[in-house]
Amino acid sequence: MKSALITGITGQDGAYLAKFLLSKGYRVYGTFRRLSTPNFWRLQALGVFPKVKLISMDLGDFSSISEALTASKPDEIYHLAAQSFVGASFEQPISTSDMSGLATTRILEATRIHSRDARFYQASTSELFGGSQLGPRSESSPFEPQSPYAAAKLYAYWMTKIYRESYGMFTTNGILFNHESPLRGLEFVTRKISNACARIGLGLQDKIRLGNLEARRDWGYAPDYVESMWMMMQQDKADDYVVATGVSHSVADFVQLACERLNIDMSTHIRIDKSLLRPLEVDRLVGDAKKAKTLLHWEPRLGFSDLVTLMVEADLKRWKDWQAGKFFPWDAPLYPDANNIIVTRYSLDR
Ligand code: NAP
Numbered sequence: 001m002k003s004a005l006i007t008g009i010t011g012q013d014g015a016y017l018a019k020f021l022l023s024k025g026y027r028v029y030g031t032f033r034r035l036s037t038p039n040f041w042r043l044q045a046l047g048v049f050p051k052v053k054l055i056s057m058d059l060g061d062f063s064s065i066s067e068a069l070t071a072s073k074p075d076e077i078y079h080l081a082a083q084s085f086v087g088a089s090f091e092q093p094i095s096t097s098d099m100s101g102l103a104t105t106r107i108l109e110a111t112r113i114h115s116r117d118a119r120f121y122q123a124s125t126s127e128l129f130g131g132s133q134l135g136p137r138s139e140s141s142p143f144e145p146q147s148p149y150a151a152a153k154l155y156a157y158w159m160t161k162i163y164r165e166s167y168g169m170f171t172t173n174g175i176l177f178n179h180e181s182p183l184r185g186l187e188f189v190t191r192k193i194s195n196a197c198a199r200i201g202l203g204l205q206d207k208i209r210l211g212n213l214e215a216r217r218d219w220g221y222a223p224d225y226v227e228s229m230w231m232m233m234q235q236d237k238a239d240d241y242v243v244a245t246g247v248s249h250s251v252a253d254f255v256q257l258a259c260e261r262l263n264i265d266m267s268t269h270i271r272i273d274k275s276l277l278r279p280l281e282v283d284r285l286v287g288d289a290k291k292a293k294t295l296l297h298w299e300p301r302l303g304f305s306d307l308v309t310l311m312v313e314a315d316l317k318r319w320k321d322w323q324a325g326k327f328f329p330w331d332a333p334l335y336p337d338a339n340n341i342i343v344t345r346y347s348l349d350r
Pocket residue numbers: 007008009010011012013014032033035039057058059060079080081082083084085099123124125126175176177178179180185
């Protein structure tokens with residue numbers, strides 16, 4: 001049985017990837033950070049919480065990274081943990097550089113020392129490309145990062161390649177364009193819209209405040225995208241791949257479709273809030289995933305319109321359940337059964 005270690009298993013991609021790898025028969029370990037309020041709701045929502053083994057790790061703490069590797073002895077490492085919100089990277093540029101950039105080197109170093117034969121996936125991003133050029137971006141397009149987040153991820157991208165070329169390690173960059181789902185964090189624009197529209201439809205909220213409605217993104221469906229991560233790790237030779245749908249839409253398109261699904265009049269409920277505009281904006285991004293399609297045989301399954309519908313309906317159901325006094329999944333109100341949490345310092349000594 002193969003073992004996989006997912007850093008950031010509590011995030012959107014971590015949870016879907018855990019579910020996917022379990023379905024492939026993997027033993028799945030995942031790292032989480034100790035928070036005063038636990039954050040396992042996505043794993044619970046997908047029904048995989050009791051099936052994964054959890055290890056506490058902080059990206060700034062090299063010893064906790066080393067412990068995670070020695071405790072899990074992974075065949076494959078999926079490095080997903082990062083400060084992933086572009087907007088916040090302008091507010092916290094230094095910690096973002098550390099957690100989304102330098103932390104990758106910490107994990108690569110720990111891998112080189114403890115698990116040299118393990119395969120390594122780096123969660124690279126379309127944000128590397130920036131937004132000044134027109135047309136679809138492929139693996140050979142120039143990089144022009146436009147945020148502290150993107151600059152940190154560009155450093156991590158290069159370190160991933162450098163470890164491949166210097167030490168012959170199997171390290172791969174998945175350059176993924178935006179991918180969304182009902183498990184997306186509420187800060188990101190798609191989930192912010194689906195959640196707010198659901199609440200407006202039920203009379204729980206009146207207005208939704210947004211920033212740049214003209215920004216365009218190539219939005220795909222997260223469960224489709226985590227499969228591409230696994231496919232990259234099964235190749236004979238490590239390489240870098242763009243993963244995208246090839247179609248872009250504006251934030252306004254997302255709002256319009258979400259409002260249509262719920263018969264909401266968009267003009268009455270949307271307000272532009274200038275404080276949500278970024279100091280530097282990536283105006284448009286669209287990807288060219290020809291390489292992933294040809295070599296990995298990867299294809300996106302869910303299109304934009306179905307994605308909007310899926311997200312809106314999921315949020316509508318959550319709020320209806322809440323109104324009916326049922327469980328509120330993203331609150332994770334109770335500390336879950338902690339039998340599967342490995343306390344590395346103690347358990348390793350016994
Ligand atoms: P996400 O939902 O924000 O998840 C990020 C994960 O990183 C969470 O598990 C988070 O833990 C963890 N984390 C953050 N800071 C940490 C720290 N200091 N120590 C330990 N863990 C920490 O992000 P996602 O959407 O799943 O994305 C996964 C990865 O892909 C990220 O690296 C992101 O930058 C990258 N990416 C995402 C997209 C996209 O469209 N989703 C596209 C391209 C690349 P908590 O749960 O405790 O916060």
